[in-house]
Amino acid sequence: MNLKNRLLILVAAVLVLGGVALAATLHAAGRAAEKDRARPGGPRVSRGEVVLDAPGRSVFRNMAWGPHRDEIASVPAADPAGPRTSSGVRCLRFHSAGGTGICLQAVHGGLRDGYRAVVLDARLRELRRYDLAGVPTRARVSPSGRSVAWTVFVSGDSYAGTDFSTRTSVLDLGSRTLDRNLEDYRFFLDGRLHKAADINVWGVTFADDTHFYATLATGGRTHLVRGDRTDRTLRSLHSNVECPSLSPDGTRIAYKKRVGGAPDDAPWRLYVLDLGTLRETATAERRNIDDQVVWRDGHTLVYALPGDYGSDLWSVPADGSGSPRVTMPAALAPAFTG
Numbered sequence: 001m002n003l004k005n006r007l008l009i010l011v012a013a014v015l016v017l018g019g020v021a022l023a024a025t026l027h028a029a030g031r032a033a034e035k036d037r038a039r040p041g042g043p044r045v046s047r048g049e050v051v052l053d054a055p056g057r058s059v060f061r062n063m064a065w066g067p068h069r070d071e072i073a074s075v076p077a078a079d080p081a082g083p084r085t086s087s088g089v090r091c092l093r094f095h096s097a098g099g100t101g102i103c104l105q106a107v108h109g110g111l112r113d114g115y116r117a118v119v120l121d122a123r124l125r126e127l128r129r130y131d132l133a134g135v136p137t138r139a140r141v142s143p144s145g146r147s148v149a150w151t152v153f154v155s156g157d158s159y160a161g162t163d164f165s166t167r168t169s170v171l172d173l174g175s176r177t178l179d180r181n182l183e184d185y186r187f188f189l190d191g192r193l194h195k196a197a198d199i200n201v202w203g204v205t206f207a208d209d210t211h212f213y214a215t216l217a218t219g220g221r222t223h224l225v226r227g228d229r230t231d232r233t234l235r236s237l238h239s240n241v242e243c244p245s246l247s248p249d250g251t252r253i254a255y256k257k258r259v260g261g262a263p264d265d266a267p268w269r270l271y272v273l274d275l276g277t278l279r280e281t282a283t284a285e286r287r288n289i290d291d292q293v294v295w296r297d298g299h300t301l302v303y304a305l306p307g308d309y310g311s312d313l314w315s316v317p318a319d320g321s322g323s324p325r326v327t328m329p330a331a332l333a334p335a336f337t338g
Contacts, residue, residue, distance in 0.1 A: 038066035050087035053099040055338025064330040096335040098145020104136030142206035149204035203243040243292040
């Protein structure tokens with residue numbers, strides 16, 4: 001093949017590759033623009049003031065397509081299908097209690113995205129921010145609003161191979177002390193000090209400002225642990241528990257349980273554990289739940305499932321009765337004020 005033919009082939013290859021790249025870019029831009037347009041029949045959303053200390057409100061990440069997608073929005077808790085007020089604050093994960101909010105955000109950069117945790121006051125004003133080491137997955141605030149926690153996925157731990165592992169941090173806003181990694185705490189498995197390289201902790205739910213529950217995984221098993229920030233300990237209470245959520249009266253834990261016979265990629269069902277008797281109750285929700293649920297009140301659990309907009313909120317009684325129902329379409333990461 002002479003030089004002229006080689007140049008023609010090279011030019012043709014460049015043109016083909018350039019066309020493919022341009023088409024992919026235009027397709028991605030079109031998808032992004034589509035999500036910026038409100039979908040007919042979707043929730044009504046308008047810009048306004050959102051506060052975290054007004055009683056009787058549901059505050060959540062709005063997933064409806066349009067200019068306010070991914071913003072923290074609010075509706076009356078008694079009218080979840082009503083018009084939404086959106087704040088302009090974008091979060092991937094969010095939680096609020098006691099007039100404090102924790103917002104885990106994406107930070108879009110030139111080469112790659114980063115992430116940060118932003119602590120918000122009751123008017124959604126930034127109080128503090130922290131860079132995150134990985135992709136946000138869980139966030140919680142203590143009932144008083146003094147302590148906050150977050151979990152991210154990270155990669156690169158040698159024991160994990162190609163799988164993700166976790167980092168969970170707890171921040172005391174009063175003393176401004178940050179425990180960056182709960183894996184640094186002493187872990188007691190069945191009462192005995194247990195050390196291992198493969199320990200992972202995620203999904204904090206607070207009992208008060210210094211005590212909490214969380215998931216701890218090691219040796220291929222998951223455990224419900226009770227944490228104490230004062231003596232920096234984690235103590236196992238029950239096995240096969242993930243993403244716990246403590247009831248308002250502090251007596252029960254709602255959680256994901258890995259059940260036998262379920263598909264490997266969808267193994268979790270929603271259960272409630274009585275902390276006094278360690279008796280488990282299966283809820284009426286029979287589908288796979290991959291979320292840290294929220295207690296709407298002392299009787300009702302709220303959780304996310306995939307939907308037309310990416311995520312809908314569903315609810316089910318905590319005592320095993322009733323049946324699941326959609327409570328709010330196009331929403332994620334709810335919190336209930338007052």
